[in-house]
Each structure stands twice: as C-alpha cells, then as structure tokens.
Amino acid sequence: PTPTYTPAPTATPFILVESGYVALRTGPGPDYPLVAQLGPGIPIAIIGRNTQGTWHEVCCVNGFSVWVASS
Secondary structure: OOOOOOOOOOOOOOOOOOOOOOOEEEEOOOOOOOEEOOOOOOEEEEEEOOOOOOOOEEEOOEEEEEEOOOO
C-alpha cells in the first residue's frame, strides 16, 4: 500500500500584549478611528498586514477585523 501524507495544521500567528494597552484602529494608520484597546494577556489572531509591514490586521473585535501597529 502507498503511504498517505496528512499535513500538520498550520499555526495561526497571533499578537499577545505583555503589558499596557495597544490601540486597535479601523485601518492601517494613526489617522483611522480608534475602536478599542487590547490589554495584556489576550491573544488575537493576525489575519493580514499592510504592504509596508508596519500594521497588522487582526481578528476580531465585535465581529470586525481591526488594525494594530506592528511596533
């Protein structure tokens, strides 16, 4: 019999704030409205990034994706 290959699941990258709070915005930049803050110890999945790699799109806050500065 031919062995079958079962791929391992790919890990979902996430952000985890160690201390303090980070701003979550409606778009990739400080000029977009602030919708929430992410506090320490709460993981949130990264689902995208802007072309410069300076902002990450994360999921989800109240059912919507939001953006956080990569720094």
